[in-house]
Amino acid sequence: MKRVYKSKLEPEALRKYRLRFPEETWEHFRRRCRFGYKEVKQEILHDQHGLCAYCEISIKLAHEEGEVDDFRVEHFFPKNATLEHGHNYHLDWRNLLGVCHGGSQPYVPDAEYRYSSQKRDRSCDVPKGGKEITRYILNPLKIPGKVRIFRYAEHSGRMYVDEDSCPKHLQERAKSTIRELNLNAPRLMRMRLEVIHKLEDEISWAVGQGEALEDILAVLASNWLVPDYRGVSLPFFSVIRWYLGEAAEQVIRQSGDKL
Secondary structure (H helix, E strand, O other): OOOOOOOOOOOOHHHHHHOOOOOOHHHHHHHOOOHHHHHHHHHHHHHOOEEOOOOEOOOOOOOOOOOOOEEEEEEEHHHHHHHHHHOOHHHHHHEEEEEEEOOEEEEEEEEHHHHOHHHOOOOOOOHHHHOOOOOOOOOOOOOOOOOOOOOOHHHHHHHHOOOOOOHHHHHHHHHHHHOOOOOHHHHHHHHHHHHHHHHHHHHHHHHOOOOHHHHHHHHHHHHHHOOOOOOOOOOOOOHHHHHOOHHHHHHHOOOOOOO
């Protein structure tokens, strides 16, 4: 999970719908205002640089017949909390995140890579469901972006709280986030390990060409962390950030974009 810098401007179609129908549900909005849903979806993907707000896998949209987008709109504060709190979380722009299907959808693109038939392999909003756990987990919109929250095991891709850099007051909530969203699902650990191996290979090759390690890390940090010309980031931003260490932190500090 990384910081999401959400646009302060609410998508216009959502704003108009919310003002006209302040007590309506998300399901009604999506059915009755398809253009509005498309606008919301596009802005979410833009704000999140094409990554799932929880696990950081790349969002893949359907292009072939029979496929479905590996994307859905997640309500951080559950929709069923609307009645309890007197606030319509259904249509609250600040409550909407883009997430993957958490390994639960067999018809997404690259399903052989992304889908798992095992329930223990499901992640993100799948185990979260409509449970009221927001007080125990991190909100991607509110975590600090300038400090590293997580670290990873090089040999397995397992995710841990980075107790050296994660603020003390966030550490228990960060641990709960990993547990409650099942961010150490075997499927995700496998994907992260592939990223680590690619970085290892890139560094080994460049060292073999006689390049200085400091220069290699700086180039990799810039190339792997900064979004491309479409505004899309490589998957598993936090893994890359952790692996490249101070070189990554320097790119993040110097970037005019909110990475």
